[in-house]
Amino acid sequence: MYDVSRMDAAARLPLALFRTIDADPRHWQIIALAGLFLFSYSTSSFGAEPSALFFAFSGAMLAQGLGTAVLNLRAGRPLFHGFEPKSALITTLGVTILLRAAAPWIWFAAAFTGIALKFLVRIKGKHVFNPGCIGIVAMMLLLGRDAWVSPGQWGQMPLILGYALALAALTLSSAKRLDIALGFLGTFAAILFARALWLGDPMAIPLHQLSSGSLLIFAFFMITDPRSTPDSRAGRVLFAIAVAGLAAWFIIGPNQRGAPLMALAALGLLTPLLDRALPARRFEWPHGTPAPGARRPDFTPATISPWGTKETPRP
Amino acid sequence: MKLKHLIASLALPLAGLAFAAPASAFCGFYVAKADTDLFNDASKVVLARDGDRTVITMASDFRGDVSEFAMVVPVVSVPEREQINVANPALVEHLDAYTAPRLVEYYDENPCELQMQYRKMQETAAMAAPEADMMMEDAESLGVTIEAEYEVGEYDILILSAEESDGLIKWLNQNGYKIPDGAEETVGAYLKRGMKFFVAKVSLERHDGSAMLRPIQVAYEDEDFMLPIRLGTVNAEGKQELFVFALTSKGRVETSNYRTVKLPSDMDVPIYVKDEFADFYKAMFSHQVEKENGKAVFMEYAWDMSWCDPCAAEPLANSELRELGVMWLDDAPEGLTPRGMAPSPVDVFVTRLHLRYDAKTFPEDLTFEITGDRENYQGRYVLRHPWRGDYTSCSAASEYASSLVERWDAEAVALAKLTGWDVNDIRDKMADGGYSAAAIRGVDVEKPVNKKSWWKRLWGNG
Secondary structure, eight states: OOOHHHHHHHHHHHHHHHHHHHTSHHHHHHHHHHHHHHHHHHHOTTOOOHHHHHHHHHHHHHHHHHHHHHHHHHHTOOTTTTOOHHHHHHHHHHHHHHEEESSTHHHHHHHHHHHHHHHHSEETTEEOSOHHHHHHHHHHHHHGGGEEEOGGGGOBOOHHHHHHHHHHHHHHHHGGGHHHHHHHHHHHHHHHHHHHHHHTOOTHHHHHHHTBHHHHHIIIIITTOTTSSOSSHHHHHHHHHHHHHHHHHHHHTTOOTTHHHHHHHHTTTHHHHHHHHSOOOOOOOOOSOOOTTOOOOSSOGGGTSSSOOOSOOOO | OOOOOOOOOOOOOOTTOOOOOOOOTTOSOEEEEOOOOSSTTEEEEEEEEETTEEEEEEEEOBOSOGGGOEEEEEESSOOOGGGEEEOOHHHHHHHHHHHSOEEEEEEOOOTTSOOOEEEEEEEOOOOOBOOOOOOOOSTGGGTEEEEEEEEETTEEEEEEEESOHHHHHHHHHHTTOOOOTTOHHHHHHHHHTTOEEEEEEEOTTTOOSOSSOOOEEEEEEOSOOEEOOGGGGTSSSOOEEEEEEEEESSOOEEESSSEEEEOOOSEEEOGGGGGGHHHHHHHHHHHHHHHTTTOEEEEEEEEETTOOSSOSSOOOOHHHHHHTTOGGGTTOOOOOOSSSSSOOSOOOEEEEEEEEEOTTTOOSOEEEEEOSOOOOEEOEEEEEEOOOSBTTSSHHHHHHHHHHHHHHHHHHHHHHHHHOOOHHHHHHHHHHTTOSHHHHHSSBOSSOOOOSOHHHHHHSOO
16 A cells, blocks of 8 residues: 555655745755865865865854844844845855865955955945955955965866856856856857967867866856846846956956956946946845745845845835 | 884985985985986976066976977067076986975884884986077078077077068078977967067087086066966877976965866885886876876975975975075075975975876966965875784784785775776785785795796796
């Protein structure tokens, strides 16, 4: 004898799980980044380390907690009302995966700085810098050689496979941000191919440069952050083109360390300008899974947690 | 296993090199096998880098008729005469020896007593020097400009710029530089980036007739920390072997556009590896290259220059480092360590990178990143000599005997993994030397059992 209802439940489990994860695109992002962390940890001589994860996590959560508490104090709400760890976790993973440092506190400082700047540097309520990116760049600028990124360490992924996986992860996490990833990669690739053609280089060279694992991570998991990029599609594509152009120049010209990250940080202020020129609805993360038809509470976490709720009209 | 401090001084059988035996705290004595030709046609490049300042020292394994030697290197600007130098080849050899992968020997104690002995040995890799020779004709008609012309040591050096790669290649071929077919694209790409060509030949008048050519050094300033390798991939002679020794004040150096991988290290390997360390190192390197699909740069050593443990050779003296271009030691007092161990205030961190490349696996020039990582790393392989005696003399001894069998098996597996050699061949070889369960069973194995007949051992044709 078998229990029909139980089997039904078992069959429904994967679907239920998928729905739970899919309720918030950040869940997919966290899963993908955690996978990248494990990949880096297990395959690279100089890969991401669990101790770095711990330090970055502490820094990110401390800054997130402080920022939330200060905002709540001002608004007279309970201290940790609306504390939102998901975005801070994404910053944690981004910092751990991309940053290499001479001492453990640097990961703490990078994650703390990134999240702190998310609360402190805002224009019209929207933060300017990608937290992971600005945290890493701040450490590289302040500490010199003691903080670095290891773009070569991801090796050359089999090109198609790497792109397919990243694309899948991105599509799941936020299909609406595909424009920015493709805008960035398309521009970047066009510049590299054009340069190779001009120099008479074999195409193996731009292909080699494009199959860098760290470039994929940057394009699919960092520059696509919907909260620090322009709201309108045209604005996002322009932004992506600008970052790609500056990053390519950094590489071709002065061989700047961490070129794409530096370019993204340098162009952070472009986002508010583009939002002004090309206004559109602000992106917000979903907040829990609202019941169908339920109205979102008046308090939107956008004012508290910079990574708020899903892309819907503001109430 | 404990380390014990023993001082042993022993004359070194290291061919041609004037190193003193480093009596390190690691103890024991130092056995260097002077195989200097582990990797044929290897180039060795020393890069001393601080800020934008770089000194490059280029040495190659060139052996043969010096009139055949020619070196062609793209450079970012036209160096002054004073920016070019020739170095003593012993400097690069010393750096090579200091950073070479090493074997360490341990002797198990009598399990019934407590006694230890250690020994280590090491092996150095090979090295030789570069070269030059030249003349010039109708350069102008080919669009080639001779920007500068120098005589440095045994070399005649020209700095060339050109409008077209065709003209430059034609000129080079006319003047005795054998530029392989297919170099046009690569040369053209460098020219378009505004780079000049540094070409050197040996002046037969000034050459003293020695077989070894001295390394050429160039001091320059450039934001880019890179090494042009693409010309080396043009010729069809297969893979090129390159060692890069990077000297910085900050820390480890890695390649930023290729994966840097640590060469597997700190493994116990069978005793017989001692007699074939050169083969072991070559096979291991080839096997590891294969495992990375040929696309990785291997880090073989990363260490603070003020000490070593165990020392394959003594750390370089400040004067040697300065000759190799370490410009930031200018004002530092001569704080040379008399013996390998005591850390002296030498602010130099050395990274030894080893790569095997061709145009397919390394399409782009190498670019480097200096990191703040000062964690020491060395390629080190351990030989553990078993205690031989009556394994029934006490209970500890019989336990020890059974642990030996497991250990040997693990060593065989480790060696097979490192080198790709067949594990059964390794076991057979170990058994021949008396490292097998069978050898243990015969209780008094004072001397290893050798299954091969004496004539087979004599001629090695068994």
